[in-house]
Amino acid sequence: MLIKQPHSDVISDKSQIIFGELGTLTTRLAQNEIELKKAQSVRYDVFCEEFSARKDIKPNSHLEQEQHDLICDHLIVLENSNPKEPKTIGTQRFLVKSTSDKHLKFRSQTEFDLEALAAKHPDKRFMELGRSCILENYRSKRTMELMWQGTWFYAVQNKVDVMTGCASFYAKSVEEIKLALGFLSTLTSQDPKWQIKPTVKNAISIKQFEHLIDDPKKAIRYLPPLIKGYLRLGAFFSDSIVIDEEFGTIDIAVILPVANINPRYVNYYGAEATKHRKTT
Numbered sequence: 292m293l294i295k296q297p298h299s300d301v302i303s304d305k306s307q308i309i310f311g312e313l314g315t316l317t318t319r320l321a322q323n324e325i326e327l328k329k330a331q332s333v334r335y336d337v338f339c340e341e342f343s344a345r346k347d348i349k350p351n352s353h354l355e356q357e358q359h360d361l362i363c364d365h366l367i368v369l370e371n372s373n374p375k376e377p378k379t380i381g382t383q384r385f386l387v388k389s390t391s392d393k394h395l396k397f398r399s400q401t402e403f404d405l406e407a408l409a410a411k412h413p414d415k416r417f418m419e420l421g422r423s424c425i426l427e428n429y430r431s432k433r434t435m436e437l438m439w440q441g442t443w444f445y446a447v448q449n450k451v452d453v454m455t456g457c458a459s460f461y462a463k464s465v466e467e468i469k470l471a472l473g474f475l476s477t478l479t480s481q482d483p484k485w486q487i488k489p490t491v492k493n494a495i496s497i498k499q500f501e502h503l504i505d506d507p508k509k510a511i512r513y514l515p516p517l518i519k520g521y522l523r524l525g526a527f528f529s530d531s532i533v534i535d536e537e538f539g540t541i542d543i544a545v546i547l548p549v550a551n552i553n554p555r556y557v558n559y560y561g562a563e564a565t566k567h568r569k570t571t
Contacts (some may be wrong), residue, residue: 311440311567312361315372318441319341321365330365330382331356337424342461344538359398366441381425387449389416399457402533404488411484423517437440444564454547458518459540473500474510479530487529487544494531521545525553
């Protein structure tokens with residue numbers, strides 16, 4: 292049974308295409324229900340086992356899954372040391388929509404008003420990134436680079452204008468990450484068209500931590516790798532955070548207009564995402 296991909300109108304009929312290759316690693320979309328479950332198993336190992344999220348999941352299920360999986364495309368990273376049995380070691384979920392796509396809702400809408408943000412830009416196509424994770428033993432710069440390659444290839448092929456979603460801190464309290472939050476508070480957009488508001492009452496403003504920043508380099512050390520990646524690309528962030536009780540994380544919204552991406556990275560991966568793709 293093939294996974295439904297109603298939103299990916301550019302490449303959904305070419306799901307077997309390889310997005311990128313790097314050594315024994317390859318990345319592409321999950322092609323069927325079996326591959327989707329392997330991606331959900333990776334999510335279970337990372338989110339539920341390693342970081343103790345989703346207490347509602349039965350331990351014997353070994354799958355972290357939810358309703359939004361059915362309307363998203365799923366990027367997978369495969370380790371192919373044994374070509375007959377490639378191992379899924381990483382995954383990320385994509386949802387592409389325009390303002391006119393009323394039947395699709397962003398998953399992050401439960402925390403931040405991405406729908407309102409998209410409505411401010413009716414001419415732009417948004418891509419929500421979510422459930423990004425890599426198994427601990429494979430969590431390297433090499434694997435992360437290939438995942439970005441796959442993400443960029445998908446965005447280019449789907450003519451995406453804005454990447455967005457939530458990024459998480461795995462912290463027990465806001466106090467633990469106040470330096471990082473203070474630093475991120477300086478990277479919020481001043482343009483009302485790019486500001487994003489929370490949809491929950493328990494949101495916390497990060498502007499209160501701005502005065503703590505006396506050494507940006509020190510603050511950056513407290514940022515998770517995913518947020519550092521967005522930072523290098525040229526993203527900006529919401530001016531508030533939301534505590535996700537279900538996942539045990541502290542979440543911040545990320546907004547990355549493609550036009551704002553650091554030219555260094557566009558040149559590195561290629562305007563058509565050809566960096567790690569074999570062409571004939």
